[in-house]
Amino acid sequence: MALDPADLPDDIVALKAMVLAARTLADDAQSEIQNLKLTIAKLQRDRFGASSERGGKLLDQLELQLAELEASVAADNVQVAIATGRMDEEEKRRPARRPLPDHLPRERLVHADSGTCHSCGGDRLRKLGEDITETLEYVPASWKVIQHVREKFTCRTCETITQAPAPNHPIARGRAGPQLLAHVLFSKYRAHLPLNRQSAIYASEGIELDVSTMADWVGACAATLQPLVETIEKHVLSAERIHADDTTVPVLAKGKCRTGRLWTYVRDDKPFGGSAVAGGHPERRQCAAPATLFHYSPDRGAQHPERHLAAYTGLIAHSGTIRPVIPI
Known part of the structure; x- marks a missing residue:
């Protein structure tokens, strides 16, 4: 709850008691935050174990509780700073803020002054400079309907009707852009x-x-997108060496959440100077572009990567579940 400085007691003893109580609450919350961080770190290490589903739910709850505690501690620190008149020190203790991203568009909002001198009331003012303070703003998504218009024309000479061809669309007769x-x-x-x-x-x-x-x-x-997938697959599996791994994927099902597998195969020739792109002098050859191929399976059976890599003849850097086993 926000604290108005006007509501603070004038009695020094009461004020000290209020500050001490606020600091005690902040210290207790800070201790609980540290305990939560340790518990969350342990759950994150164990998230792929046998009880990963139950641990994942507990992890979500603890992370939410941690966020609420950190917000509470920040509010308590501000209350203490207001009560003791040390708001400037509280600002200094905060970590330095990172600059706002340069790639975002800037919108200038000029706050006009009265146009007269605040001292003598004169109106002969000239611009000396300006102070700019930036705030990050979110523009909510907007919807619109695009009308694709194809005008029809008739030839006055031969009476033939002409019209522009229909635009290509990702989905035949689809209404989504x-x-x-x-x-x-x-x-x-x-x-x-x-x-x-x-x-x-x-x-x-x-x-x-x-x-x-x-x-x-x-x-x-x-x-x-299937042709693009096939192109990426051909590019990845033509590498001399690939990196492979798998991770869990939660899948919604009736009454419960199942766990699927996402298999990842990465081509990145830069670390070891792999096969060159076609053409060019051998001494100036460039590594092929890195790429990642994904495959989904409902379980972690070995038949899935064996099917994915059936035509692959290179080296595989893996975590011990993919065959053939070729250590790097």
């Missing part, structure tokens, strides 16, 4: 936001998108 499709795919596969939660978010913004509709979009995009 490429940016919306990319956003749905990113939210699902990179931000791990299920389609049902995306549907609820869009509904809160006044856009009704059924889960089944978005599922059709995802499937159609997968089919459209």
